[in-house]
Amino acid sequence: MRRHFPMRVLLAPVALALMAGAASPALAAGSAPDEAFQRQVFGRVIGKDRIHACYRRAYDAAHLGSHPQQNVRTMTLLVTGSAEEGGDPGYTLGLGVTFRKAGTHFETFGGCGAIGSATSPTAKANVAHCSVDCDGGAIDVRLKNDKSVLVAIPDGARIWKAGSDSEDSDERKRFGADDKLFRLDRTALTDCLSLVGDEDEKAMLRRGQ
Structure with a gap:
């Protein structure tokens, strides 16, 4: 069966904070750095419904020509925030x-830990530290500005062919020596539809949620 993001990953907890007296439907903002991250990525703090942000970049021939050890040709990132009432x-x-020598689409999914929380005091406030499940590697998402993020994959990460049913597939060897840090730019949520299998979730993206 097709994986259904984000239900297949384990969500790492982030500190819960209720916004007392707020008129908005926000449920959980977390620590001040965590709330700042939510506002910059999603435009508001997490409320009762899931919320999404999509980032993408397609590298042109000139860029790839000047970075011969970069194999990544396109990268698309979907960030999802969620909180159940009474939960973190x-x-x-x-x-x-996608990579320069193949048109095949690959994908991976992961959960991210707390942002600048008391449990990780050395963590920077504008960085989400994420891990691919089943020891699949680490991916960091760092805020660059309101329109861009930096995605760091220092040691590669487990990826598999999009739509594959094989949990054992690992194509991380496709990352080249220069596939470590990527700047992605905010784009329409519908550009991330391929990363969602659940029809209700797809409907949310089409509605701009």
Whole structure:
């Protein structure tokens, strides 16, 4: 069966904070750095419904020509925030990649930990540290500005062919020596539809949620 993002990943907990007296439907903002991250990525703090942000970049021939050891040709990132009432907010990510020597689409999914929380005091406030489940590697998402993020994959990450049923598939060897840090730019949520299998979730993206 097709994986259904974000239900297939375990959400790492983020500190819960209720916004007392707020008139908005926000449920959980977390620590001040965590709330700042939510506002910059999603435009508001997490509320009762899941919320999404999509980032993408397609590298042109000139860029790839000047970076011969970069194999990534396109990268798409979907960040999802969610929080059940009375529970901690959490983040998941979905990452879609194509490489210069193949038109095949690959993907991976992961859960992200707390942002600048008391449990990780050395963590920077504008960075989400994410891990691919089943020891699939680490991906960091760092805020660059309101329109861009930096995605760091220092040691590669487990990826598989989009739509594959094989949990054992691992194509991380496709990442080249220069596939470590990527700047992705905010784009329409519908550009991330390929990273979602659930029809209700797709409907949310089409509605701009």
